[in-house]
Amino acid sequence: MSNQPFVIERIFDAPVERVWKALTDKEQMKQWYFDLAEFKPEPGFEFSFEGGKDDRSYLHLCKITDVIPLKKLRYSWRYQGYDGISFVTFELFGEGSKTRLILTHEGLETFPYNNPDFAKENFAQGWSHIIGISLKEFLENTAVKK
Amino acid sequence: MRRDVFQAIADPTRREIINIIAQQSLNLNALAENFDVSRPAISRHIKILTECGLIVIRQKGRERYCEANLKPLGEVSYWIEQYRVFWTSKLDALESFLNKEMIFPDKRTPSKKLKRK
Numbered sequence: 024m025s026n027q028p029f030v031i032e033r034i035f036d037a038p039v040e041r042v043w044k045a046l047t048d049k050e051q052m053k054q055w056y057f058d059l060a061e062f063k064p065e066p067g068f069e070f071s072f073e074g075g076k077d078d079r080s081y082l083h084l085c086k087i088t089d090v091i092p093l094k095k096l097r098y099s100w101r102y103q104g105y106d107g108i109s110f111v112t113f114e115l116f117g118e119g120s121k122t123r124l125i126l127t128h129e130g131l132e133t134f135p136y137n138n139p140d141f142a143k144e145n146f147a148q149g150w151s152h153i154i155g156i157s158l159k160e161f162l163e164n165t166a167v168k169k
Numbered sequence: 170m171r172r173d174v175f176q177a178i179a180d181p182t183r184r185e186i187i188n189i190i191a192q193q194s195l196n197l198n199a200l201a202e203n204f205d206v207s208r209p210a211i212s213r214h215i216k217i218l219t220e221c222g223l224i225v226i227r228q229k230g231r232e233r234y235c236e237a238n239l240k241p242l243g244e245v246s247y248w249i250e251q252y253r254v255f256w257t258s259k260l261d262a263l264e265s266f267l268n269k270e271m272i273f274p275d276k277r278t279p280s281k282k283l284k285r286k
């Protein structure tokens with residue numbers, strides 16, 4: 024049983040329909056996510072965007088793999104010119120007038136290979152304080168489910 | 170050949186080995202008893218984990234004990250931390266977008282003005 028390296032969960036004070044629209048409508052996505060040339064919530068649809076941190080930007084290449092309207096949106100997520108592939112899944116659960124969103128980003132461990140930004144020297148900075156807070160959480164998150 | 174902490178944790182059996190060893194150092198036989206896979210398969214995983222620096226083998230008398238060295242996992246938590254920061258900021262933005270939209274409904278689409286109780 025494979026684990027999920029990264030999961031984040033939120034409850035929004037908005038019904039599922041509105042959250043789904045914010046995730047899949049190009050005009051709405053622009054306001055909180057990325058400004059895409061086009062977006063269609065259909066399996067096989069491909070989109071890309073520039074994103075990164077500080078002075079470095081990467082072309083993100085994404086391809087939709089799963090769409091269950093109002094419930095689930097999943098796409099691949101990789102970086103042009105680099106090895107590795109990850110998958111982002113948005114899952115929505117209606118809870119009355121609210122919506123629980125579970126975002127899973129799998130396959131992050133496939134990236135660091137080959138990327139100068141991901142090289143070990145760059146991990147050294149900030150390493151010591153992060154290990155204290157995140158290691159425990161990391162280990163708990165990666166505990167294999169029995 | 171790629172040998173780093175990311176490869177070490179890419180396999181579920183290796184993650185389980187790390188979890189077990191992190192709690193107590195074990196010799197190979199005792200460790201292998203926790204798994205259904207063959208002992209040679211466990212040995213191969215141990216070899217990879219050793220090469221990745223997550224496990225250190227110590228000779229104690231006639232036994233060889235596997236000890237965990239968790240320091241390299243800091244690389245992973247740092248790596249994942251970057252994505253945590255990214256997604257947290259995106260979901261914050263989504264939340265404020267949804268709240269803003271609630272106060273100023275989009276005029277172009279029909280919206281229910283009455284608040285449902």
